[in-house]
Amino acid sequence: MGISSGSFFLQNLFNAIMLGGLYALIAVGYTMVYGILRLINFAHGDIMMMGVYFAFYAATILSLSSIPAAIVAVLGAAGLGFLIDRIAYKPLRNAPRISALITAIAMSFFLESFAVVVFGAVPKSFLSVFKDRSILNKVLTVGGAKIPLLTFLVIILTAAIFAVLFWIVYRTKIGMAMRAISMDIPTTSLMGINVDMVIGFTFALGSALAAASGIMWAMRYPNVFPYMGFMPGLKAFIAAVVGGIGSIPGAIVGGLVLGAVEIFAVSYFPDLSGYRDAFSFIILIAILLIKPSGILGKKAIEKV
Amino acid sequence: MSEEIVLNIENLHVYYGAIHAIKGISVNVPKGKIITLIGANGAGKTTTLSTITGLVKAKSGKIVYNGIDITNKPAHTVNRMGIALVPEGRRIFPELTVYENLMMGAFNRKDKEGIKQDLEWVFELFPRLKERLSQLGGTLSGGEQQMLAISRALMSRPKLLMMDEPSLGLAPILVEEVFEVIKKINEEGTTILLVEQNAFGALNISHYGYVLETGKIVLEGPSQELLNDETVKKAYLGIG
Numbered sequence: 001m002g003i004s005s006g007s008f009f010l011q012n013l014f015n016a017i018m019l020g021g022l023y024a025l026i027a028v029g030y031t032m033v034y035g036i037l038r039l040i041n042f043a044h045g046d047i048m049m050m051g052v053y054f055a056f057y058a059a060t061i062l063s064l065s066s067i068p069a070a071i072v073a074v075l076g077a078a079g080l081g082f083l084i085d086r087i088a089y090k091p092l093r094n095a096p097r098i099s100a101l102i103t104a105i106a107m108s109f110f111l112e113s114f115a116v117v118v119f120g121a122v123p124k125s126f127l128s129v130f131k132d133r134s135i136l137n138k139v140l141t142v143g144g145a146k147i148p149l150l151t152f153l154v155i156i157l158t159a160a161i162f163a164v165l166f167w168i169v170y171r172t173k174i175g176m177a178m179r180a181i182s183m184d185i186p187t188t189s190l191m192g193i194n195v196d197m198v199i200g201f202t203f204a205l206g207s208a209l210a211a212a213s214g215i216m217w218a219m220r221y222p223n224v225f226p227y228m229g230f231m232p233g234l235k236a237f238i239a240a241v242v243g244g245i246g247s248i249p250g251a252i253v254g255g256l257v258l259g260a261v262e263i264f265a266v267s268y269f270p271d272l273s274g275y276r277d278a279f280s281f282i283i284l285i286a287i288l289l290i291k292p293s294g295i296l297g298k299k300a301i302e303k304v
Numbered sequence: 305m306s307e308e309i310v311l312n313i314e315n316l317h318v319y320y321g322a323i324h325a326i327k328g329i330s331v332n333v334p335k336g337k338i339i340t341l342i343g344a345n346g347a348g349k350t351t352t353l354s355t356i357t358g359l360v361k362a363k364s365g366k367i368v369y370n371g372i373d374i375t376n377k378p379a380h381t382v383n384r385m386g387i388a389l390v391p392e393g394r395r396i397f398p399e400l401t402v403y404e405n406l407m408m409g410a411f412n413r414k415d416k417e418g419i420k421q422d423l424e425w426v427f428e429l430f431p432r433l434k435e436r437l438s439q440l441g442g443t444l445s446g447g448e449q450q451m452l453a454i455s456r457a458l459m460s461r462p463k464l465l466m467m468d469e470p471s472l473g474l475a476p477i478l479v480e481e482v483f484e485v486i487k488k489i490n491e492e493g494t495t496i497l498l499v500e501q502n503a504f505g506a507l508n509i510s511h512y513g514y515v516l517e518t519g520k521i522v523l524e525g526p527s528q529e530l531l532n533d534e535t536v537k538k539a540y541l542g543i544g
Contacts, residue, residue, distance in 0.1 A: 173411065176404055180397050186359050187395040192383035192412045192460060 003268065007144035012267045014147050014155070018220075020259025021158035025213035026236030027243065027251035028165065029081075029206025035182040035246040036202055038097060042104040043084060044210055045233015046111035049226065051077035051211025052126070052218045053119050059129035066130050074211045081207025082200045090196060115226035126222035136219065154216045161212055162252065168205070169248060178202055182246070231277065238284045244297025253295050258283065308335040310464050310495045311356070311387075316365035318348075318355050325351045327519040328365070333464065338486065338496045340506040340527065342540060343516035349499040350392050352516070353468050356497075357389050358382045369464070384412055388462035392469050394453040398442025402433060405441045405452055409459030418461065426455035429485055447478045454485065458494075465489065466497045471505060483509050503540035507531045515540070 026048055033041045055073035058064050064072060088107050092100045127133060138149035169175040177198045180188045189195045217232065218224055235258060243254025258280055266273045287294060311333035318326035326348045333339045341349050354360040356367055358379040367375045374382055383389075388409070397405050406426070410419045427434040430451040436444060444452060450470060457465055467486065471479040479502065487509045490496050500506035507513050507527040515523040515536065523536065530536050537543040 173407075176400065176408065177411070180400060180408055183397050183399060184395060186379070187391060187397070188408075189359070189379035190357060190383055190389050190391065190395075191408045191456075192380050193408075194378075194380045 005144075007146075008267070010143050010145040011147060012263050014142075014145075014151050016260040016263040017256065018151050018154050018158075018259070019263055020239075020256035021155060022213045022217055022255075023232070023236045023239045023258050024252045024255025025158060025161065025209045026232060027239040027255050028248055029210050030237050030240040031243075031245050031248060031251040032178070032202050032206050034240070036178065036199060037089070037093075037100070039089065039100050040104060040237065041089075041203075041206075042101075042233075043088075043107035043111055044206065045229035045231075045236065046108050046115075047077055047081055047084070047207045047229070048210040048214035048217075048232060049115060049229030050080055050111060051207070052214040052224050052228065053115065054211070055215050055218070056124060056126060056129060056224055069129060070212075070215050073215060074208045077211030078204035078208040081203040081205075081210075084207075085200050085203040090199075093196075112226050112230075119226060121226060123223045123225040126218035126224050129218075150219060154220070157212075157216065161209065165205075165209065165248070174198065174201060235277075235280050238280050242283055242287045242294055244294025247294070247296045247298075250294055250296035257295070309333065310335045310370060311497065312366075312368040313352070313356070314366040314368070316352070316355065316367065317363045318351055318360060319363050320351075320360075325519055326355065326362075329514075329516070329519070329521050331514055331521070333495060333497050334512075335495055336490075336493065337512065338490050338498055338510040340498045340500060340510040340513045341516050342500055342503040342506055342513060344501065344540075346518070347516040348519040349516055350468055351519075353389060353466050353497070353499055356382070356466065357387065383460065386460075386463035388457035388460045388465055390453045390457045390465070390467040390470055392472070394446075394449045396441040396444070396449045396452055396456075398440065400441055401438050402441060402444070402452060403437045405456050406433075406459050409456035411460075413460070419459070422459055422461060426458055429458075429488065430455060447474050450474060450478075450482060454482075454489075458489065462494065464495050464497065466499070468499045469501060470498075471500060471502045479505060503536065504531075507536075 026044065029044050030041060033039055051073050054076040055069050058069035058072040059066060084107060088103050089100055092103060130136065136150055139146050140149055140152065169178060177188065177193050181195055181198055185195055214229070236255065239254035239258045240251050241254070242257055243250030243252065261279050261283055262276055265279050266276050309332055313329060313331040315328045315330055316326055317324070317328055329352065331339070331341070341352060343349050351360060355362050358377050358381070361376050365375070366373060369385060369387065374385065397408060400408065406423065410422070413419055432448060433451055433455060436448065441449065441452060454467070454470065470482050470486065474482060483505045486496060486498065498506055498510060507530050510527045513524065513527045513530045514521050515530070523530065523533065
């Protein structure tokens with residue numbers, strides 16, 4: 001298969017969409033929390049890591065089969081996200097923004113260290129989650145390109161999760177409250193809405209999506225270790241900024257852009273594969289120079 | 305015969321840091337009436353309303369609503385008890401549609417039929433809103449936003465409606481319309497606490513008034529009497 005062939009392109013395209021979707025799922029958590037609290041939740045990537053461990057232990061210790069294990073892990077991560085907001089961020093709601101930011105960094109370190117101590121620093125194989133591994137090895141042929149079935153499943157699942165997310169945010173009452181809070185917190189509370197509950201829900205929702213992303217990530221790259229959330233978290237943060245932080249469609253666009261650049265740059269310029277991570281940062285710098293508000297971001301209007 | 309008191313504020317003190325913004329005011333809001341707080345900028349009118357809603361905390365004093373102490377209760381609890389505020393500057397959610405803004409007002413209600421009825425009611429009060437239902441709140445004119453802010457508050461079907469300068473920044477013809485609507489809402493049974501700089505308009509439609517100056521009540525009385533009071537005439541009505 002030549003580098004200029006159509007099937008090579010197709011194969012990379014699917015990989016790019018998959019990777020981009022996984023970034024986007026994490027990026028949405030950053031962007032929703034930022035939209036509401038103007039806080040970069042640096043612990044978000046580590047919540048993804050915790051989600052993967054939850055799935056791992058649900059499958060190995062509770063000996064659940066893979067789908068129930070994933071559901072338990074996603075719910076566990078949602079609860080963890082809610083709890084982190086309650087314990088670490090809620091007491092700082094009226095404090096200067098920098099205090100919450102520093103707390104977020106501390107929370108990130110805490111979760112990583114917690115994982116090292118409790119789960120152990122030695123990487124675990126996520127494959128042990130699957131009783132039946134045959135599905136992982138199936139390959140489909142599309143237009144001459146060989147695409148793992150898993151890639152399709154991840155893409156479809158990611159799209160379905162986004163459909164549910166959009167339904168929640170734009171079609172339900174709690175979603176309306178989330179959008180209202182991102183515009184005006186005091187006025188939202190004047191409507192009889194318990195703002196802290198809605199913020200907690202936002203953390204839970206973002207954390208659930210991060211865990212879902214992490215679990216799919218681990219199916220593809222089956223190494224589970226305490227620092228596994230760091231790079232994807234950072235990339236997803238870049239995706240959120242590139243797409244326009246605070247915008248959910250922006251997070252999706254940013255994620256896909258990042259996924260595409262990483263995959264295509266490495267496959268068409270194999271010599272540069274060592275610089276894989278650098279591409280993301282180059283895009284970040286470029287977007288900050290050209291359009292600092294991001295691809296779909298609005299001009300920042302400082303509220304007085 | 306004593307009248308039923310909806311809201312009773314007793315010796316309320318509020319500070320912003322070191323600034324003593326409200327210095328021991330006492331206000332009574334009887335059921336079914338329009339009570340007005342008038343005063344210049346910085347007199348403490350908005351602070352008083354914010355303290356009732358729970359957005360600003362009181363240092364001392366008591367706020368009693370229908371016999372229940374609501375001093376320093378969180379804002380969402382106060383609203384759920386039946387107190388709605390039309391905030392200063394309207395505070396419309398700019399990127400929610402007019403319909404969504406109205407539904408934000410009815411957020412905690414479960415009675416679908418009642419919500420529908422109240423929607424019809426606010427469309428009757430402000431027919432223009434009906435034409436704008438799917439428009440974003442931020443695209444409305446100032447007057448329309450004020451109508452939306454009043455309607456949004458009404459959608460919670462409040463027992464006590466508080467309004468913070470509803471006439472501010474409106475064209476004279478709209479000011480009159482807004483005061484007419486306030487009167488109408490009251491006649492249909494809602495108790496109103498109205499804060500205004502437009503003393504003439506407010507005293508004209510209200511039953512009882514309080515004059516606030518730098519955090520203190522300097523004068524109170526039936527609105528008709530205040531309209532004829534020499535000091536009020538001089539300081540707030542520009543007469544005499």
